Amino acid sequence: MRYTTLLFLFSFSLSFSLTSCSSGDDGDEPTNPTPTDPTERKLVIGVSANPWLDENGNARETRGAVITTQTLNKFSMHWNQDWDIYANYTVNRGNDGKWIPTPENSIQGDNWPAERSIPISFYAHTAGNYNYNGGNMYISFNSEEASGFQHDLLLSKITNVTYNGTGGVIWFTFDHACAAVEFNVQITNKLRTQLGTDLTVNSIELKNIAKTGDCYYSTGSGNQIGEWRNVGDSQGNETSGYTNYTLTQSEITVKTDLQSLTCNTMFVIPQKLREDSELEIRYTLPGKAKADTTKISLEDTEWNAGHLYPINIVLGTKLILGTTQTQNP
Secondary structure, three states, X not given: XXXXXXXXXXXXXXXXXXXXXXXXXOOOOOOOXXXXXXXOOEOEEEEEEOOOEOOOOOEOOXXXXXXXXXXXXXXXXXXXXXXXXXXXXXXXXXXXXXXXEEEOOOOOOOEOOOXXXXXXXXXXEOOOEEEEEOOXXXXXXXXXXXHHHOOOOEEEEEEEEOHHHHOOEEEEEEEEOOEEEEEEEEEOHXXXXXXXXXXXXXXXXXXXXXXXXXXXXXXXXXXXXXXXEOOOOEOOEOOOOEEEEEOXXXXXXXXXXXXXXXXXXXXXXXXXXXXXXXXXEEEXXXXXXXXXXXXXXXXXXXXXXXXXXXXXXXXXXXXXXXXXXXXXX
């Protein structure tokens, strides 16, 4: 039997979401924080999270270990006055579900850190390093190169609040700063018939993807996320800020039914993919000892903050007739 070479088709199922950080339903909200005795002036913190949404505004589930209000146990917080950083905190969830702020360099301890009537601002994030540029706050972020060990980056801010106006209670609603990508794969019915069996795929690799960038907090109300800058530019080097991601941990058997890849949900820096960004797929045809390789260009593909992108890779056939035809499953 003579096997044809393969044409790998690439289809997008896009789910647009303005905000996220949930693997679907966040479940019950944490216990609402309550103001403290006015004589104590304690700093009390509450946390909630906006879910992934699809294009119709419905909550969307993800396959990965996405941070939710139920799984978030720690984040960093900073308070500023007139754009000067006064104190950095680590905020941990206690056994009773309450959030405990521990300052790194503040004599106020867990008290409200300023006078009652002075407006101050709080900024929170779950990963990366906190910085400011000309009064604009941002997080320097580097996504993990191992697709199974990535961190979900969430940001939240509360600006120009006073103790008198809040009673010492600040409530962070986190938004998702990265894009989420989920990969699925299948072969067409025609290819399955031609091969007489399922297809062995040795590996799938996502190549030349930006892994570094600076995420700025928004300067207005509503969504916490502003713009990403210096994407893929690591210390002035526009090459070292890119990496490759392995989407399969081992050889897989691809069938006509759509199946998810082992990388689960990947969190990537929002970006417009470059000319050399691509999927590289290694596969072995029945009866052959050597694997073949094909590539799918992803040039100009856009992944935006707060969006969840299920991506279906459909493996079809290329007819040996001098012309290429697309075969649907």
